[in-house]
Amino acid sequence: MASDRGTCDEADGADARTPAVLGDGDTLPRAMAPLKQGEDPLDKKLVKRALFPRRTTPVQIGRFQILSLIGRGGMGVVYAAYDDLLDRKVAVKVLLADTARDPALARSRLMREAQAMARLSHANIVSVHEVGQDDGQVFVAMEFVRGTTLEAWAQQDRPWREVVATFVRAGRGLEAAHQAGLIHRDFKPANAMVADDGAVKVLDFGLARAADDRERAPSDLPQHVTPGDSHLTPLTRTGAVLGTPAYMSPEAHRGEPSTAASDQFSFCVSLYQCLYRQPPFDTTSLATLLADLRRGAVAPPPAGTPVPARVYRAIRRGLSLAPEDRFPSMTALLAALEHDPRAAQRRLAALAVTAAVTAAAGFVAASSGGSEPQRCPDASAELAGVWDDERAQAVRAALSAIGSPAAADALAGVLPRIDAYAAAWVEMRNEACLTHAEARQSAALFDLRTACLDQRRAGLDTLVAALTQVDAAGLDSAVQASVNLPALARCADAEALTADIPPPDDPRLRLRVQAHRETLARAQVREDAGQYALGRTLVEDVLADSSALAYEPLHAEALLRAGSLAMEAGDHHAAERAFTDAMQLAIGCGHEAVAAVASSKHAFLRAVPLNQLAQAQAELPLATALNRRVRHEVDLYAEFLNNLGVVEATGGELAAARQHWEEAVALRERHGRGETLGGLNTRANLGWLAHSERRDEDMLAIYTRTAALSEQLFGPHHAVHLRYAFLLAGGLGRLGRPREAIARLADLEQRFDRLGNDYMHGQVLHMLALLEIDEGRLAAAREHLDRALAAVPESSWVFDAVLCERVHLLGVEGDAPGMQREYDRAVARLPAPPDPLGRSHRCLLYNRAQALDALGRTAEALAPLEQILAALAAERTLEVAEISLALGELRLKLGILDEAEADLRRALAGFERVVPPGNLTIARNLLALAELALTRRRFDDAADLAGQALALYGAVAEPDHLPVARARFARAQALTGPATAAPLQARAEAEAALAIWRAKSRTEDAERALSWLAAHPAAPPL
Template sequence: MSSRFPNQPRDRQPGTPTQIGEEAEYTDKMAAAPTDDFLPEALPTDRTLQSAADTGALATLKGSPLGHLGRYELLEYKAAGAMGEIYIAYDAQLDRKLALKVLRPEVRRRSDHASQRLLREAQSLAQVSHPNVVPVYEAGEIDGRVFVAMELVAGEPLGRWLAKHAPPAARFWRSILDTFLEAGRGLAAVHEAGLLHRDFKPDNVLVGDDGRVRVVDFGLARASNTTASIDERSTTSMELEPHASAQRPRAWTADLTRSGVVVGTPAYMAPEQIRGGTVDARSDQFSYCVALYEALYGHRPFRGEDFTSLRASVLSGEVLAPSASAKVPSWVWRVLLRGLATEPEQRYPDMHALLSALSADPARKRRQRGTAVALLFGGTAAGVLATMLASEHRDERCTAAAESALEEVWTEATRNQVRAAFAASTLPYAATAWQSVDRGIQDYIRRWQHSSIELCESDAEDGLDGTADGHAPTTLCLDTQAERLQLLVTELVHADAHLVENASSALAFLGQPEACGTQFSSLPPAPDAQTRDKLSQIRTAMSSARLQAIAGSFDPALRQLDDQIEAAESLSYEPVLAEALYHAGDARLERGREDEIETGTELLKRALDIAESSGNDALATDIWNALARRREATLPPEQIAFWSRRALALTKRMSSYDQRRAQALRNLGTALYRSQQYTEAEVYQRRAIDLARSNNASPLLSADMLHALANTLHALAKYDDARVHYEEALALADGELGRGHPKVQALRFDFADFLIETAELSGDDGKGALALDQARTFLDTARTIRAQVYGPQSPQVAAVHVALAKLETKSGALDEAAYHAGRAIDFYRAHYGEHAPQLAEALSQLGFVQFRSRRYKEALVAWQQESALREQSGALPIVRGLNQSNIAEALVHLRRYDEAFAAFERAQEYYGAEDDISPIYSGLVEKGRGQALLGQGRAAAAVPHLEAALAVFHEHPFDVLEDADTAWSLARALRISAPTRLEEARSLATKAEDIYRANEATRDIADEIRTWLDSL
């Protein structure tokens, strides 16, 4: 008897996450603070710090200020960390000044670890000879002091150099890029030597007074393809293996142990470093791109005011669009976006490839091409200069035009109006929703401007004015999206509670400026100017109507959309008719009213016929995805899978997948999940997440996909991985919507369900209790918020009571569980009526409570009522089989054995109708049959059934009380039928007693077993 097992499908397929249990010390300080407590912010320079005389700090080497270390004369004290000191020194033997890094004596006495780290740094650097890497002259030990001698660089850290020029001036971006290109060449040289830096950041790069850039601070350098250390709470020990092509001194292969410290600087870490996975040269590439992005745009590419939120942003691939004010060409962002990809395979293959892409400035190439043409045809120097200046002025004109196009849309005054409208809604998540909308619109404007600039520059290069046929579809797409933005802002100024709740959907409706190259590319041109004007009017009306629908005004929206269908039909221009049919059908399915679902589906199918016949792959893909997403809960999963595969097939013909392919993969994964093909579902869901991240998907889309994957991992009993994905999804959703938002509560609800079901699988009573406490907190919060938003006796609150009933049943508080189950039934009946299918889950849970309370008649009544509702609603065979199995167990305890055997047969028939069903279900039937036979006095016949059940439960653990029930029954059967197995019976009974005694509701059974054992 059980409620839900790992492989039982849920009513819906998405889930939730937040970083739980992070140590307090890894919050605000973790995002930017370097973790190396030995190294100062950079190697010493002649201008890095004031001298010892100015600061009052004096060296204490050999008992005298500024003495000697071997042949090195210490001239000036420069800096100190917790583990070492840095001096400017003079090497009399070679007649040169240098930087000398020396380990503190007390640190050496405390541990050899620090000296090994210092030697590793020296050995790493000594292998690299490159003008952009600081050279090491010597490393060793004198008088018990470990030291490293290296080049003394006159200059300053790159971070300080950048600060003098921040924010970047319009033309200064080239200087920043050129500086980083030098640093990148140094990093590439490090990689060629078989090493990784693992802590690349601006303060680990020096800009010399000689103009040369040098990469420094290799205290974390290691061999390529090693495992990252990212456990913030424990000591992580890893063996380092030398690169096959490089010979290493013995110290290089030493064990690297960092106690309680993240290796690297979190703000610049690659996702694989954060996860604690394998790192390689592409991890350094990611850190390099973070630093360059920050230098160019004035902020880092990932949100995060503490380590937890930063971790979630980086792992989700949520790259912020650059600020338009940075005046950096859009091609630079595109290059960086690839270098910042979540998965290493999606980045550049090596640093050389990245540097090559960053050096390929299209504008510079155009100017060079123009110069060559002018010279080829006898142009004068003045003419060549004019060509170059014209190119630069053209770029400036494109930037100015793009910025001015939307400058009046999201002004400070408008922002204040929208903020006030959101606050007036009094919703508990209004403040977070406002911040998300403000951030989303600003991000969208920047992306739109970048796409517009790119189109303008491309047109200018080709001698077009933006209206020629070659680029008209892209211009049309950008114009349509700009118009949608204006309409959205108008709606937001007067936002009510419904629009505040659905603001994220409104933002998604704007579309992707980056995808405009494919949106209308295959459409035939409108025949004349008058038709073009009418098309523009129809599209404007459709956009306005869709935003009305998102705001909750479905009736006027649908009337307007139906009017646009008529208007489009009168034009005899099929592409816009397909758009009108699509919007009218999708809006009906969005509302979800039963009498409109079929109408909406037929409208979408009509739109699909036109879109596919006219070759509009982008719209056809949107329609297939809409059918699959909107109908996934109401149609067989096979149908959803077919539609999803059609969408996937179309995306293969498109030059830009943007997020359409990711959506299709997500939909297919959901369909496979619902058909219990969990292994296949996981594959497609992971592909969807990877693609969404690489295409700068919204945090909410990423959260939805992570939630769906978490549910699938739960079904596959991959509990640790499932928990990570629940937490990550919840962190993203919390940040975008606020904890009180209904979508966030849905995520928390699934996470709580997961915690309840897996609490007893932890193997640790304390951990199980903590998991239940965490789930209870989630559910209590959900009940409060849902009561406020939907009403205290709403179906949404009833669902929380069902979950609380399950939780309290697990914890043994059966009176509390019965109260929650009863409230859920009352609320559902009041809202839906006596025979509503929604009652089934609540009745099922009430049956469990009664069964565990040993009120078997009441349990049987509840499950029989559930059975009628499951039959009426056409529930999945696996759900109906589980219900029949539970009925059979109640009948066994009522000694109605013949009826019980019949119910078990029905359960087995239902299970047989399912493919790839978990063995747990057959285990339940075997257990029940064994208990029935034992009740009939046929102990010998019961034994093989009970043994088979126990073997299943041991191989597929899911409910310790089921283990106890089976073991206790088998112990009694063995005592009666197999006296020679009495010790085995005693052992089984003892294990059952331990399980029962740990649960408050079953301690009387434990007492009964103890009496039985004492009688043996």
């Protein structure tokens, strides 16, 4: 039988009839030790520790104590730090090895940055204080610049003269570097800082090198961007080619040596972009950018710009295609930008009005009486006890105590995430107070904003509490809760806040309602953290306050949270009652958001957990109408679109489900909410759909993106990421790339910390064994199946799947008694009477057929497949085609040619109706038909069919994929036909097949190819 899998290869372990959809549902260095018993609190170092409190993890790099995260760049992370020796604040840049394809290259580039910058001493270049290594990590300590990037600075509404003057000061830094013999190679607005005092500093010389250094040849340079990159964002990212595409000079794109003229070009791109608010070249895609660069097609200035033509002319010369046509130096370019023939006239005019301006200013000062607007206190104090050094240390201690790689990931990811959330909360609270104090927002709106922020603070407080109590079993859920913290942006959305139902007029009731809403915010975090009992207790406290529930919007909100918690806890009937009551109450009082969410969750609940598809479908018109009213609420409406797609997919409406899931993904992406757990779940649903429809290349692309995003959000050891990485590996296997899939699964298997994730661990081991059996790695497959049985509980479907695979393995190993014992053991676990359409029984029958065939009992292997085929309904086209293909292959092997051809033709017709043309199942079918045609000596047909199969495999599969060897050997035999001498092309195909079979220890196949080659010497060319 062919090694390609049919009915038992569900990569996600889902029943073929039930969609596996999801509904609503840089590690830091070592930590500093805390103050020890007996330490003198007046010790100099301890006093400095108090004077410079740590806002993030209390870690140390070299002698530098880390204070907070500043930002992340293409090569590393930059932290604010305290230099204990020289008593100063510095910025420390640490290489992130996992962000570089070549860590050694990345490390050398970072060292080069430090060496280059250390050679420079100039007011417009960030000073380097020290370079070193700590625990294998290279770091650079440099001058701390308090301010913002030139890119962010220029995005504000700045007069053109201020922009030019600021860029000139940045240009002075480049000028000094060039005079020292150094080239920056990656100047852009993000690589310069504007300090709070107005100073301008060029930084990030990570691409600099001495002017006389040898450049690498273009062939030595890693590829930086593929032609598929189609937006400005990817064209402005740093790549291993040592540059950023949108700012790179034409010669840099060609891989030629970069010079001072190349820096000049990048400088002019940056200045043009910041002056005219658009790039000088078309950055729609890399292709359009390169086309403009080749033509030297600089966009004209926008109509009505106040920037004078002389500035544009200077920039235009700096953007010349040929380096020799640009200014001879940065000095000359800066002189051209600074030269203003009308400046002297303006200075004379200014002298004439100085006296009048002075007098007017004196009058205004006298009239104002010296009063100033009332200042708001810093809101940082409002997070005392919520998120401060003490609570950060408690979270750090709890995570450190777990002692697993997943906990280390959490330390590296969760703490900075909470720091950023807390900082944004403080900033928004301060801004709300200031706008109210300056009479720019009403008292009513200020109250709404602070109420919203208070609820967010309550949620943050509960998250921190959950993290301080976390253990290994609850770690994944707690990390998910940190990702799921509700967005702060809504607390600044005046339109959305004022559109909500106003709070009660009674001041006392208003306070109680607000307190209960904060409790519900805490309950939501407990739900996200998987602590359902705690969450339900909190909601019960709210529902027990009958007087507060007289305010119906609060009552509806509490019922909605109760339903959501009950559904997650598995109490589905309680969830149904709560959602129904919440929806009715919300509709009655006009609470549109609660009515919409309750209807969305209720439809999902009925379709999937309760298996009441018809009722769920009947509810969709109402749910759609309710959710259309809140479509401006991105997360709510995207969740509805996801749940709508779930109901449709469960009912077999796959095209409609795909449309709504794609709409949900696009909606979140447009509003910056794509990198959320909800966004990941919807992407995974699209991946499941592509899997179901055999759109394997689409599936692989979706899972590749989802795996990357999940690792970014949760870390490499989190269950969510492990799930998507597992699905990605399964997709590679489906595309005929078992070697790559096995390598990914083996790497994935090493990430399990044995403190959880046993269920997923078993799935990884099972799929690893499945691929290894097909590749002939039987000893490894046996080990992985044994470990999978030990990893998962006997009650899980994974246990049954592993038993099923052991039946196949024992057959391939030639152990007939062992195969029968394992088969009987698996049958005994099936429900009585066994259902041939059930996943476990179908898999068992299919694998028994494979095992019997491997044992040489091919005639017996027909019966299990015929049993499956008899049970399948005619409309299940794909499953019928898969079993027909397997039967056709067996009958061909037995020499039952007429029935084999009927089976194979029926299978091909079925596949062509339901799978994309390039699917490898069609390639397998074509290959079987080619081998049948060979048997019947229809050599032209065989050559054509084998060629078609080879073309399909060649498009996506690995060159040494075993079916490729079969197809090559079949084509060799077909091209030779009845002749005794083989054409050169035929011998080449046979020799290629022989090489694959030898490399994969397929001794019997290799001997067959050798025998054929010996019997068919090369025919002379025509």
